[in-house]
Amino acid sequence: MKKEDIEKAAVNYDSRAVPFRAFVAGAEWLLNQIWHKPDEVPDRSINDDGVGELCLIKTSLGVYEIADAMYDKKYHMYFFDTSLITFHLSQIECYAYINDLIPTKL
Incomplete structure (x- = not known):
């Protein structure tokens, strides 16, 4: 997903300034939460074998x-x-x- 795709979806969601910015910020936040850098080790479940x-x-x-x-x-x-x-x-x-x-x- 590219920034342009997010902005197109935001316009379809609501073209007023505040909801538009909120939609874009929320989509960008979600993408940043999903993808991790290799030095970032989130706390996830690990079985007994590691x-x-x-x-x-x-x-x-x-x-x-x-x-x-x-x-x-x-x-x-x-x-x-x-x-x-x-x-x-x-x-x-x-x-x-x-x-x-x-x-x-x-």
Whole structure:
């Protein structure tokens, strides 16, 4: 989603200045809450094996992968995909938890 898309949707929502700005600010806030920088480790559930939630990661090469968030015994985070390729945080541009990307209501 681009800023132009948000602004077009805001005009359809309400073209008056205050509601328009509120709509745009809310959409931008949501996008910033979903996507995390690699050094940002939100408090999410971890099982006994150190496996966290399924994530969509964007690698530093610009490739998107679906991977599990993993934590070592010192709670350092890294990711591994279905082919067991490991991605360290230095290889990640950003990530989002799959559960945060799924709509709660259709």
